[in-house]
Amino acid sequence: MTKLSGENLSFSYGARPVLKGLEFDPLPSGKLTALIGPNAAGKSTLFRLISGLAKPAAGHVILNDTNLASLGTRERLKRICFMPQYFAANAALTVFDVVMMAHKQLRGWRVSGADMAAVAQALEEAGIGHLSQAYVSDLSGGQSQMVSVAQALIRHSDVYLFDEPTSALDLRHQLEVLTRIRATMMARDSIGVVALHDLNLAARFADHLILLGQGRILAQGSAETVLRSPAISETYKVEVETSTGPRQDLTVHAYAS
Numbered sequence: 001m002t003k004l005s006g007e008n009l010s011f012s013y014g015a016r017p018v019l020k021g022l023e024f025d026p027l028p029s030g031k032l033t034a035l036i037g038p039n040a041a042g043k044s045t046l047f048r049l050i051s052g053l054a055k056p057a058a059g060h061v062i063l064n065d066t067n068l069a070s071l072g073t074r075e076r077l078k079r080i081c082f083m084p085q086y087f088a089a090n091a092a093l094t095v096f097d098v099v100m101m102a103h104k105q106l107r108g109w110r111v112s113g114a115d116m117a118a119v120a121q122a123l124e125e126a127g128i129g130h131l132s133q134a135y136v137s138d139l140s141g142g143q144s145q146m147v148s149v150a151q152a153l154i155r156h157s158d159v160y161l162f163d164e165p166t167s168a169l170d171l172r173h174q175l176e177v178l179t180r181i182r183a184t185m186m187a188r189d190s191i192g193v194v195a196l197h198d199l200n201l202a203a204r205f206a207d208h209l210i211l212l213g214q215g216r217i218l219a220q221g222s223a224e225t226v227l228r229s230p231a232i233s234e235t236y237k238v239e240v241e242t243s244t245g246p247r248q249d250l251t252v253h254a255y256a257s
């Protein structure tokens with residue numbers, strides 16, 4: 001089983017500290033973790049540190065017994081797949097092209113029939129087969145987001161980081177995308193971390209939650225533990241009531257305080 005943990009992670013943009021000695025418990029593989037917290041809490045920054053796009057001022061990210069800072073760029077890219085929040089879609093490339101580029105990124109650029117079939121299958125599984133020949137510049141926000149998820153899932157990594165993968169999706173697509181991400185983590189025994197603003201989606205899909213605020217982890221554990229914690233209303237600065245929904249799932253209701 002693969003495990004990812006953060007030890008004493010600190011990071012500043014210039015003189016402005018964003019993460020202050022952050023620690024997170026080992027995240028297990030085959031499961032989905034939701035990273036929650038208010039705007040500007042540092043969720044994307046934490047993903048940048050884990051993926052190696054930014055270097056912590058102090059602390060380490062440990063994957064099994066390996067300090068990720070000791071890995072070269074290529075090895076780190078292979079082991080950690082990061083889907084950023086924003087998708088750059090100005091290129092004159094089709095959906096098929098960009099998913100193929102993600103597929104071949106670390107494998108050399110000679111494209112075989114098997115590669116073509118793998119991309120076609122990934123697009124079908126993502127429910128975007130009909131967009132295969134569309135230019136990425138012509139996609140809606142939600143379609144772009146589904147392409148980003150397909151680009152991530154076609155890669156085989158130990159850790160997948162998804163920065164708000166459902167923010168532009170309608171209700172059905174939110175459920176479909178999170179169901180697919182979770183099933184993929186289970187099938188590959190990989191670690192999945194999803195930054196989410198919707199606490200009800202976090203409750204429904206995540207096995208483990210991490211609440212980030214004031215540069216630290218304020219709560220971590222099961223949905224019950226984290227979403228019923230007083231840290232939720234303190235951090236988001238709203239009144240919160242939790243209840244059990246009709247299908248026994250935890251539901252969070254927020255009220256302006």
Ligand SMILES: Nc1ncnc2c1ncn2[C@@H]1O[C@H](COP(=O)(O)OP(=O)(O)OP(=O)(O)O)[C@@H](O)[C@H]1O
Pocket residue numbers: 013018037038039040041042043044045046
């Ligand atoms: N490149 C940057 N240069 C300077 N400051 C930055 C940069 N990126 C982020 N920040 C600042 O760091 C803080 C954390 O930002 P980050 O994007 O990590 O938060 P977040 O939790 O992902 O936010 P959101 O939920 O709004 O996407 C914010 O105050 C932000 O203004």
